[in-house]
Amino acid sequence: MTSEVRVRPPPGPILAALTPPGSKSLTNRALVLAAMSEGTSMLRGCLDSEDTQVMRAALARCGVVCEASEDASEVRVTGVGGPLTRVDEPERPIDVATAGTAARFLAAVFAASPITCLVDGSARMRERPMEGLLQALRAQGADIRCTAAEDMLPCEIRGARLRGGEIRLARPPSSQFISALLIAAPLADAPLRIVLEQGTPARPYVDMTLACLRDFGADARWLERDVLEVSPTTLRGRDYHVEPDASAATYLLSLAAIFGGEVRVPGLGRASQQGDTRFCDVLGRMGASVLQGPEITLVRGAGTLHGVDLDLSDMPDTTLTAAVLALHAVGPTRIRGVEVLRHHESDRIAAAATELRKLGAEVVEHEDGLDITPPAQIVAGAAIDTYRDHRVAMAFSLAGHVTIRDPGCVAKTFPKYFEVLAGLGMVE
Ligand SMILES: O=C(O)C1=C[C@@H](OP(=O)(O)O)[C@@H](O)[C@H](O)C1
Ligand SMILES: C=C(OP(=O)(O)O)C(=O)O
Secondary structure, X not given: OOOEEEEOOOOOOEEEEOOOOEOHHHHHHHHHHHHHOEOEEEEEOOOOOHHHHHHHHHXXXXXXXXXXXXXXXXXXXXXXXXXXXXXXXXXXXXXXXXXXXXXXXXXXXXXXXXXXXXXEOOOOHHHOOOHHHXXXXXXXXXXXXXXXXXXXXXXXXXXXXXXXXXXXXXXXXXXXHHHHHXXXXXXXXXXXXXEEOOOXXXXXXXXXXXXXXXXXXXXXXXEEOOEEEEOOOOOEOOEEEOXXXXXXXXXXXXXXXXXXXXXXXXXXXXXXXXXXXXXXXXXXXXXXXXXXXXXXXXXXXXXXXXXXXXXXOOOHHHHHHHHHHHHXXXXXXXXXXXXXXXXXXXXXXXXXXHHHHXXXXXXXXXXXXXXXXXXXXXXOOEEEOOOOOHHHXXXXXXXOOXXXXXXXXXXXXOOOHHHHHHHOOOEO
């Protein structure tokens, strides 16, 4: 892809049905659970992007056969029916790139398997938190040595059967720590109970993990508000349909809210397992007209957008979308509850503040969010830095007349994003 893309508003109101690619979160859960299952799974609607490619490649290194269709939207996985049992070329690190899901879910499954392997990631992934997860896995019996910095990637994992019993976690810096422990739990010797002493971050992702575990035959549930339990089970392979990605859908639905017209996203609605489908409530509160059925979402631009006060702790990945909507609104917007963003692909709170200011907004940065006062007129033609962060690139392409630097970073979750915008006449 070119080193920058010039984006402009659509030539007129949009009237389109747009389907984002498969959900990253569901694809990577389904891949790893199918790998642990007895029998074959046929996964349909999968995302084919950097984050899912590293997951497939890692599983393939462990002898799991993942046969992908040409566009990799269908993947047939032959499960190993329990823990992973081998690693090809064990001295060569398994690369998780910047995929938080792959880094956390795989670390837990490796720790629960009788294998020794090295896990490494991108320079950014080496900075992203792993600590509480690695400590919990050690307490469960795994031997994990971090070779560069304490409790960070890269690390060498010598797995063992997890003991089960109780794991107490203070507030983990990522909900993926909880999901990772839940995913590995069917491999443990005894039921694994997780007690979240200071509450559950991004609960919809934890609910999604429980639902996926149950889909593959596990006994996995909430015992109390912040206590989870999974029993040891052999998972069963199955046919599985991956929903379209609800975080990716936020950019497409916002196009109608910002520029007018109507965008429909079929296949995503109230029945979805993804918490980010609730972003339509944010669009509604800001002034767009929203209709959501069990399996479809429709947003219509209804004129002026208004600034709002938002707690996005349950849907952190929608923050940058909300921040750019705020730029187009009348009146200030406050975004709270998303300190987790400091540890994502970039420090997204800092990135948003810097880039929104280039577009004329007044921004106050908080540890857990932002105050955004939109300009009377958005500065046209600003060059947006994207910090190797797909969501910065996708969200800021909604700003109007902008140049997006390093647009190729969208390969992490939505490789064809700018082709979709080009199809709407938005790429110069
Ligand atoms: O479990 C998942 O699939 C995810 C959980 C969230 O992570 P954090 O809890 O680290 O924010 C989210 O940001 C990420 O994109 C996907
Ligand atoms: C935070 C994200 O990704 P991950 O943590 O899965 O790398 C994201 O996709 O916005």
